[in-house]
Amino acid sequence: MNLEALRNLVENNPEIIEGNVPARTDSDATLGVAKFIAADEGNLGRLSVRQQHHFDNFILPLIEHVKCGGVFGPDDDGGDGCIGNGFIDDADLDNCYLMDEMLCQECAEVQNRMQDDR
Ligand SMILES: [Zn+2]
Incomplete structure (x- = not known):
């Protein structure tokens, strides 16, 4: 928790x-x-x-054990799904809620990289 x-x-x-x-x-x-x-x-x-x-x-x-939203949203919603293990690290949860981005570390990294590219 x-x-x-x-x-x-x-x-x-x-x-x-x-x-x-x-x-x-x-x-x-x-x-x-x-x-x-x-x-x-x-x-x-x-x-x-x-x-x-x-x-x-x-x-x-x-x-606890919150599901990752995936890059561009979940698989079944036209997104790419989660590229990590599907769950957000409990330690990262606080930041996720703060940023309003429910992403695991792997997905957050990809998303950041893509935003930097623009
Ligand atoms: Zn993920």
């Missing part, structure tokens, strides 16, 4: 967390859990079963 990324999401991009919650689920509850974990050093021990469910399903996928 990338606690730093979680904190930044809670503080600066709560809509990303809300956007990851299905329509029929209470996204306020999810955000509450996210805030709680961000403030409690990532300590999951005090979550209720229901809160843990929110965390596992709607929060953790945003801050």
Whole structure:
């Protein structure tokens, strides 16, 4: 889990967390859990079963083992897909959210190189 990324999401991009919650689920509850974990050093021990469910399903996928968006988008969206291992390094997540570019290091490098060429 990338606690730093979680904190930044809670503080600066709560809509990303809300956007990851299905329509029929209470996204306020999810955000509450996210805030709680961000403030409690990532300590999951005090979550209720229901809160843990929110965390596992709607929060953790945003801050751990996140899929790379791929250069020019995913394969099935006309892009080239990911040229790395398909996932963003947990350590890079924070920066990805900051830059609003969900790319692994390999893809980010290619993208930067292409932008430099222009
Ligand atoms: Zn990639």
